Structures are given as C-alpha cells and as structure tokens.
Amino acid sequence: xNLEKVIxxxxxxxxxTLNFGFFIGEIDNPSHHDIYELFAAIVVNLIATVLKFGDRxxxxxxxxxxxxxxxxxxxxxxxxxxxxxxxxxxxLSAGVMASIVSLSGGALFANVxxxxxxxxxxxxxxx
Amino acid sequence: xxxxxxxxxxxxVLRRLRTPLIVLIIIxxxxxxxxxxxxxxxxxxxxxxxxxxxxxxxxFSYTATTIGFGEIPYAFSEQQRLWVTLSIxxxxxxxxxxxxxxxxxxxxxNFLNAVAVQRFxxxxxxxxEHFFLVCGYGETGRLICKALDELGYRAVVIxxxxxxxxxxxxxxxxxxxxxxxxxxxEPDTLLFAGLTSKYCRGVIALTNDDSTxxxxxxxxxxLAPTLPALCRAEHADTVANxxxxxxxxxxxxxxxxxxxxxxxxxxxxxxxxxxxxxxxPGTTVTRHRDPPAGKWVLCxxxxxxxxxxxxxxxxxxxVTIIDRAPPIDPSxxxxxxxxxxxxxxxxxxxxxxxxxxxATANDVNNLSSVVTxxxxxxxxxxxxxxxHVSNRALFAAFxxxxxxxxxxxxxxxxxxxxxxxxLAPFLDAVxxxxxxxxxxxxxxLTQRFGWDVPAVWSITVNIAQAPSIYRxxxxxxxxxxxxxxxxxxxxxxxxxxxxxxxxxxxDEPRLLPDAEQDIRLGDQLLLVGRESARKDLDLTLxxxxxxxxxxxxxxxxxxxxxxxxxxxx
Numbered sequence: 001x002n003l004e005k006v007i008x009x010x011x012x013x014x015x016x017t018l019n020f021g022f023f024i025g026e027i028d029n030p031s032h033h034d035i036y037e038l039f040a041a042i043v044v045n046l047i048a049t050v051l052k053f054g055d056r057x058x059x060x061x062x063x064x065x066x067x068x069x070x071x072x073x074x075x076x077x078x079x080x081x082x083x084x085x086x087x088x089x090x091x092l093s094a095g096v097m098a099s100i101v102s103l104s105g106g107a108l109f110a111n112v113x114x115x116x117x118x119x120x121x122x123x124x125x126x127x
Numbered sequence: 128x129x130x131x132x133x134x135x136x137x138x139x140v141l142r143r144l145r146t147p148l149i150v151l152i153i154i155x156x157x158x159x160x161x162x163x164x165x166x167x168x169x170x171x172x173x174x175x176x177x178x179x180x181x182x183x184x185x186x187f188s189y190t191a192t193t194i195g196f197g198e199i200p201y202a203f204s205e206q207q208r209l210w211v212t213l214s215i216x217x218x219x220x221x222x223x224x225x226x227x228x229x230x231x232x233x234x235x236x237n238f239l240n241a242v243a244v245q246r247f248x249x250x251x252x253x254x255x256e257h258f259f260l261v262c263g264y265g266e267t268g269r270l271i272c273k274a275l276d277e278l279g280y281r282a283v284v285i286x287x288x289x290x291x292x293x294x295x296x297x298x299x300x301x302x303x304x305x306x307x308x309x310x311x312x313e314p315d316t317l318l319f320a321g322l323t324s325k326y327c328r329g330v331i332a333l334t335n336d337d338s339t340x341x342x343x344x345x346x347x348x349x350l351a352p353t354l355p356a357l358c359r360a361e362h363a364d365t366v367a368n369x370x371x372x373x374x375x376x377x378x379x380x381x382x383x384x385x386x387x388x389x390x391x392x393x394x395x396x397x398x399x400x401x402x403x404x405x406x407x408p409g410t411t412v413t414r415h416r417d418p419p420a421g422k423w424v425l426c427x428x429x430x431x432x433x434x435x436x437x438x439x440x441x442x443x444x445x446v447t448i449i450d451r452a453p454p455i456d457p458s459x460x461x462x463x464x465x466x467x468x469x470x471x472x473x474x475x476x477x478x479x480x481x482x483x484x485x486a487t488a489n490d491v492n493n494l495s496s497v498v499t500x501x502x503x504x505x506x507x508x509x510x511x512x513x514x515h516v517s518n519r520a521l522f523a524a525f526x527x528x529x530x531x532x533x534x535x536x537x538x539x540x541x542x543x544x545x546x547x548x549x550l551a552p553f554l555d556a557v558x559x560x561x562x563x564x565x566x567x568x569x570x571x572l573t574q575r576f577g578w579d580v581p582a583v584w585s586i587t588v589n590i591a592q593a594p595s596i597y598r599x600x601x602x603x604x605x606x607x608x609x610x611x612x613x614x615x616x617x618x619x620x621x622x623x624x625x626x627x628x629x630x631x632x633x634d635e636p637r638l639l640p641d642a643e644q645d646i647r648l649g650d651q652l653l654l655v656g657r658e659s660a661r662k663d664l665d666l667t668l669x670x671x672x673x674x675x676x677x678x679x680x681x682x683x684x685x686x687x688x689x690x691x692x693x694x695x696x
Contacts, residue, residue, distance in 0.1 A: 053142065086179070
C-alpha cells in the first residue's frame with residue numbers, strides 16, 4: 001500500500017461525494033443545497049487539482065483536465081451565488097438556485113469521469 | 128543530472144509546488160470558513176451577524192496578500208478579531224513556505240540547467256540557416272568559430288567548462304552562437320544541439336579528451352550518417368577506432384605536422400603552397416627557410432617525437448634522440464639525458480647538426496632546449512612544439528623556423544575540409560607533383576595575389592549554385608572558362624582569380640585548366656583569388672544579365688517591355 005495513492009484516491013472520491021451531496025435535492029429549492037457543502041466541495045476540488053500536478057502520463061493529463069473543469073464549474077456556481085445575494089440583490093430566488101445547482105451538476109459529471117479514470121487505472125494495474 | 132529533458136522542467140516545477148500550494152489552499156479555506164462561523168457584532172435589531180462567504184473571501188483576499196483595507200463591511204466583534212489574528216499568522220507562514228520553495232527551486236542547479244538546456248534547444252531549433260556543430264571550445268574551437276564567423280557560417284557550440292562558455296559570450300561574433308555547457312559525449316546533448324537538424328552542415332569534435340571525440344564520432348555516424356564529421360584524435364588507438372566505423376575525417380595534429388614536415392623536406396615549394404592555401408582567413412603567410420638536409424637532433428620521444436623521427440628518417444636524414452627515459456627503440460641513436468642542458472646537446476652532436484626538433488609536452492623546456500642549442504650552433508634550423516596558445520609571445524620572440532601549434536593545425540585542416548571539399552584532391556595532387564611544378568605555381572600565384580591568405584572556394588555548375596550558367600548550357604551554347612572569369616565592369620578585365628582544379632564525372636581531374644577549357648553541366652571547379660573576385664563571380668553565376676554582359680560586353684535590355692522591343696527590331 002502506498003500512502004501517496006491513498007491520499008490521491010481519497011481526495012478524488014471526496015471531491016466527487018461532496019459535489020454529489022450539494023447537487024442532490026430539488027433543483028430550485030434553496031433549503032436542499034447548503035452553502036458550506038459547496039465551499040467544502042470547492043476546497044477539496046482545488047486540493048485534488050494540485051495533487052494531479054506534475055504527472056507526465058496521458059492518464060495524468062486527462063485527470064488534470066477533468067479536475068480543472070470541475071474547479072471552473074464550481075467556482076462559477078459560487079460566483080453566481082455571491083452575485084445574486086450581494087451584487088444584484090435579488091436574493092436566492094428559485095431561478096438563481098437552479099442555475100447554481102446545474103453548474104455544480106456539470107462539475108459532478110467531470111468528477112465522475114475523474115473517479116472512473118481512477119478505477120480504470122486501478123484495474124489496469126497488474127500488481 | 129543533466130539528462131533531464133527540456134519538457135520535464137515544467138513538470139518538475141509543478142511537482143515541487145504541490146505541497147506549498149496545498150498548504151496555501153488549506154490555510155485559506157480554514158481562515159475563510161472560520162470567519163463565516165465566528166459571531167460578529169449584533170445588528171440594529173440585536174441579532175448576531177455573521178460574515179457571508181462572499182465577504183469572508185473578500186476580506187481574507189486582501190488581508191492574506193498584506194493589502195489590508197481594514198474591517199469591511201463593518202467593524203468586527205472581538206471574537207472575529209481573535210480569529211483574524213490567528214489566520215493572519217497562518218497565512219504568513221503559508222506564503223513564506225511557498226515563496227521559499229519557489230526561490231529555492233530557482234536557485235537549484237538542476238533546475239537552472241534544465242532551463243538552460245531548454246533555451247539552447249529552442250535557439251537551435253529556430254536556426255534557419257546552415258550551421259556547424261562544434262564540440263569543445265578550447266583554443267582550436269575558438270579559432271574555428273572565429274574563422275566560421277568570418278566566412279559567414281553559424282556555429283553551435285557544446286563545451287564542458289563553464290568558464291569557456293562564458294568566454295564565448297564575451298567574444299564579439301557578428302552572428303549569435305548558441306552555446307551549451309554540457310558533455311558532448313552524451314547523445315542527448317548532441318540531439319539538442321541539432322545533430323539531426325536539416326540545417327546542420329557538419330560536426331567538429333575538438334575536445335581535449337580523445338574518448339569524448341570518439342563518442343561524438345560514433346553518435347554522428349549512427350544518428351546522422353550523411354553528415355561530415357571531423358574528429359581530433361591524438362592517440363593512435365583512437366585513430367584506429369574512429370577509422371574502424373568509417374569516420375571520414377580524423378585529424379591527428381602530430382601526424383599532420385609530420386606530413387607537413389615530410390612535405391617541407393621533400394618539396395619546400397609544395398609545402399608553402401599548402402600553407403598559403405589552407406591558412407586562416409585574414410592572416411599572412413611568411414616564407415620559411417627550407418629545412419636543410421643533414422644531421423638532426425630531436426628532444427623528447429613522445430607522440431610527436433615519434434612522428435617527427437619517422438618523417439626525418441623517411442627523408443633519409445640521420446636523427447639523434449635525447450630523452451630522459453632509457454632507450455625504448457634500439458634502432459635509433461639515443462642519448463639519455465636532459466635536452467635543456469648543454470651537455471646532453473653536445474653529446475648528441477649539436478655542433479655539427481643542421482636542425483633540432485624540440486618535441487616535449489612542456490613549452491618552457493622546448494624553448495630552453497632550442498635557445499641553448501642555438502647558442503652552441505647559431506645556424507641550426509629549429510622546429511618547436513608549442514603546446515599552449517597562451518605562450519604565443521615567448522614563441523614569437525624566439526623566431527623559430529617552424530612552430531608546431533596543435534590547435535592551429537587542427538583548425539586549418541577543419542576549415543579546409545569544411546569550406547572547400549575540392550581542396551583535398553588538389554592538395555593530394557600537389558603532394559605528388561615534383562618540386563619545380565609546385566615552385567612555378569607558387570610563384571605565379573603569390574605574384575598575382577600576394578602572400579596574404581587568399582579566398583579559396585569551389586562551385587558546382589548546377590541549377591542551385593549557378594542558375595544563369597545552367598540555363599545557358601541547357602540551350603546548348605558553348606562556354607569557356609576564360610569567357611566566364613571576367614569582371615562585370617566596362618572592358619571586362621579578367622577576374623582576380625585562378626582555377627586550380629576541374630572535376631568532371633567519369634573523367635580524370637584536370638589540374639590548372641586553361642582559358643580554353645569548356646564548361647559542362649555538373650562540373651566542379653576549385654578557385655583561388657581575392658574575395659572581391661568571389662563576389663563578382665557569384666553575381667555572374669546567379670544573374671543572367673550579368674552573365675550576358677560578361678560574355679558579350681553588351682548591356683542587354685532588361686525588363687519585359689525592353690526585351691519585347693528588342694525582339695521586334
């Protein structure tokens with residue numbers, strides 16, 4: 001067992017689960033989507049991205065790409081949230097919530113790909 | 128570790144930045160999270176306010192980056208201030224760690240090396256003109272680079288010694304010369320330096336180390352088989368090894384000088400002709416006294432001593448050897464002793480000798496030997512081996528008849544091979560010819576062009592090198608050499624150049640073809656003359672109108688309309 005691999009797998013799966021936790025629920029109901037869960041998802045995603053830095057293989061490159069996509073989507077969701085509450089002043093209306101959750105849904109898709117690659121990589125391993 | 132490939136540099140950087148970046152993210156996340164949880168001051172209704180994520184991120188962004196706008200959007204509660212104090216110290220640690228890692232990496236030798244290799248490889252990749260790959264920027268390398276620069280060629284340099292690479296950057300060459308501090312013996316380095324580039328015209332291995340030169344030779348043979356490789360070799364086994372896998376040009380400075388010496392003994396005029404033709408551009412050849420026939424004394428029976436003994440004995444001259452070692456070769460007259468002392472020199476019979484060769488690897492000893500010997504016998508012909516170019520002043524002051532400087536000999540030879548491949552067959556012919564013929568040719572050429580080293584160049588009559596002649600010959604019009612070699616000015620005086628050799632496929636080489644010689648497609652010509660003649664001839668070869676003028680003396684109309692007008696009249 002390799003500690004580095006444990007940490008790597010942990011963060012990738014954790015990013016996906018947090019993302020899923022935030023995503024699940026009625027799409028336009030603010031009480032189903034907790035802001036702290038979004039925050040945690042962003043932080044864990046960022047850490048997962050950094051962990052993927054510096055891998056020269058093809059799989060490493062795809063890993064990094066999916067993570068970057070997830071980061072982008074989640075940050076966009078957070079920005080929409082901040083804009084709606086603080087700048088536009090409309091508050092968390094159903095429409096805003098729906099767009100936040102759908103953005104996080106996109107991120108979830110990227111995270112799922114990341115997890116699939118992780119599983120595929122593990123299965124291909126001969127040892 | 129110099130083998131790190133250029134692309135890996137960026138990965139190296141990212142990999143090393145992982146931990147500091149993660150630490151930074153965690154510190155930032157913890158601080159922001161804490162700030163949203165800590166109770167703030169009560170609002171107008173008395174309810175406890177908390178910072179939203181938006182405000183917490185904003186506040187922490189300017190605090191952690193030491194901009195510090197103050198407490199926004201409202202004055203903080205004491206609990207919030209406590210948390211902010213803690214997180215400021217945390218963030219300072221995070222930044223210090225990250226910046227420390229970055230700076231340590233920028234100072235790192237491996238990293239700097241990787242960046243240098245990458246920059247060098249990019250420079251070479253972007254070269255869009257022909258260049259020579261020079262391995263080893265020692266005394267010879269410097270001479271060659273200078274000459275290549277004067278001839279208008281680019282050079283790419285690999286040198287192991289950092290100080291010498293620095294020296295290269297200080298030289299004011301007219302063209303930029305990419306240089307890398309690395310071991311030329313590694314194939315990767317040679318690949319970065321453009322060994323397989325289509326612009327590479329040749330590889331020159333000049334390092335002090337025979338095994339490195341050997342490594343360059345084999346790499347060139349395997350990776351770029353068509354490329355001419357010129358390799359310096361000082362030991363006989365290296366020469367044999369290089370020859371075994373087909374290295375075309377192996378240059379052993381000692382052997383070469385031995386050949387010169389043999390030539391000078393056999394045919395002084397041929398020797399001077401060779402010296403004049405292969406000199407470094409921009410220098411003047413001085414006429415030497417011819418080495419006399421008679422008894423010779425040689426000090427120092429090393430690599431060079433052996434070659435010189437051979438050369439002298441081949442000319443049937445008796446040689447007495449002075450060496451500190453006991454006799455290793457019983458067939459020679461051998462005096463065991465110190466060549467710098469008068470006793471050993473007298474014992475070797477210096478008083479009735481005609482010449483002395485100082486052949487040790489120590490410059491001071493060589494000078495000491497010949498100075499002592501000349502005091503004993505002022506009419507001695509002296510041959511001096513100069514090992515280091517830095518001792519030039521001493522050797523110049525002594526006015527020796529021959530000075531053998533290995534670096535200069537290698538440089539001469541390399542330039543002759545690289546810039547004018549036709550010169551080698553001509554020089555072979557000169558070596559075989561008798562002395563009277565060489566003397567006649569030498570007198571004719573030096574009377575015409577002086578003793579300054581002339582321009583020596585070759586042309587091939589084909590579409591790439593002589594398009595205007597190519598078109599003329601395709602129309603089956605006859606062309607004589609004398610017609611072509613004229614200056615494109617009024618009265619068309621002959622060009623200040625002579626043709627030394629004409630090579631035609633399936634024919635014997637023609638030495639010194641006369642003005643009536645006809646020119647055919649595919650002919651190769653070797654010319655010698657002034658630099659201006661070379662430029663004029665180039666113009667004639669490329670420009671159809673100039674060729675017309677040179678052949679007929681009339682300025683033909685140029686331009687579409689004038690040509691049409693003439694064809695009607």
